[in-house]
Amino acid sequence: MDSGNDKLREELGRAKRWVVKIGSALATRQGMGLNIPAIEDWAGQMVEVKRGGREVVVVTSGSVAEGCARMGWTSRPRNLHQLQAAAAIGQMGLVRAWELAFKKYGMQAAQILLTHEDMASRERYLNSRSTLWTLLELDVFPVINENDTVATEEIRLGDNDTLAGLVSNLTDADLMIILTDQEGLMTADPRVDPAARLIHNAAIDDPQITAIAGEGGAWGRGGMRTKITAAKLAARSETSTIIAAGHRPDVLRDIAAGKQVGTLLAARGVGMAARKQWLAASLHVKGRLTIDAGAARVLREQGRSLLAVGVTTVMGSFDRGELVACFDPEGREVARGLTNYSSAEVAAIKGQPTAQFESILGFVHEPELIHRDNLVLV
Ligand code: GLU
DSSP states (O other), X not given: OOOOOHHHHHHHHHOSEEEEEEOHHHHTXXXXXXXXXXXXXXXXXXXXXXXXXXXXXXXXXXXXXXXHHHHTOSSOOSSHHHHHHHHHHHHHHHHHHHHHHHHHTTOOEEEEEEOHHHHHSHHHHHHHHHHHHHHHHTTOEEEEEEOTTTOOHIIIIITTHHHHHHHHHHHTOSEEEEEXXXXXXXXXXXXXXXXXXXXXXXXXXXXXXXXXXXXXXXXXXXXXXXXXHHHHHHHTTTOEEEEEETTSTTHHHHHHTTOOOSEEEEOTTTHHHHHHHHHHHHOOEEEEEEEOHHHHHHHHHHOOOBOGGGEEEEEEOOXXXXXXXXXXXXXXXXXXXXXXXXXXXXXXXXXXXXXXXXXXXXXXXXXXXXXXXXXXXX
């Protein structure tokens, strides 16, 4: 813990895809209404970071706090349905604030409301992933919150920390930044232990980090615990996390410049193994594809996506988004992955180049049958 990690900071500062999570307290001045100047400032920094060659996804909380402020409620309701109603009211202002902030810099924003279940369902996972990737290609800033009308996970415990971790998986982000009202992760709770100091760098699988966030640890409850859990989730897609103070001037610019800001929880080397485990553990194989020798070779040797042209036979009944196993002509399993097309669709497009999909199926989901990011070699 805390050995210098300047090189990784520099790499992550330059890394392509960022997820930036802004907490309720920051976005709404501790529940006193939206902090428009701060939102404009973060948006301005994000635009700069993006112009420097990166992609930025925003995960923002604050709808409940803003909804309460709009209704003139001075304390947070206990009733979950009132909190959900507050979120529906406040989301109007929250998303408008982000929209106007990006507009100031000539950029478009897009609202995405997600639930944890959306990411557990493979079809919704793939659909939301495709939408997000398309928005990033279009140079639009996705602005994500939990869909609090239909889900309550983040209202109950997360303030969107977990959601940000899941969004990092969804987008294969290189870096997740959690902006908060504290400097970062401390060795102890500074309100009770004056010797508490900021942890600058740690590996996400460092047992001391787990202990700090554990039941009996300094942050056994509340804010930092969900942030560490989110960082562990993000690490499944090899996404490192920086926890930093949102009110620090130039916080995002400084992170982009590789400066020592907040706490870096490094996911280096944890990612791919974790992703394989995640794919393998959370999904059942629903179908079986036989692929030709050429396709087996490019999968094995070049880590490429599987295209329909390389598929010779399809067995089993599966939907888009389900896990299928791919076998070479000798019957050896080559890889497993999430298919972009159902078994009936694969039966129609197998052996065909992508250019033919439209005329055969009447639509194109994705050019690849299984994208390499969703493919694990066996
Ligand atoms: N998604 C919620 C929001 O944006 C969570 C925060 C809360 O419970 O206050 O407001």
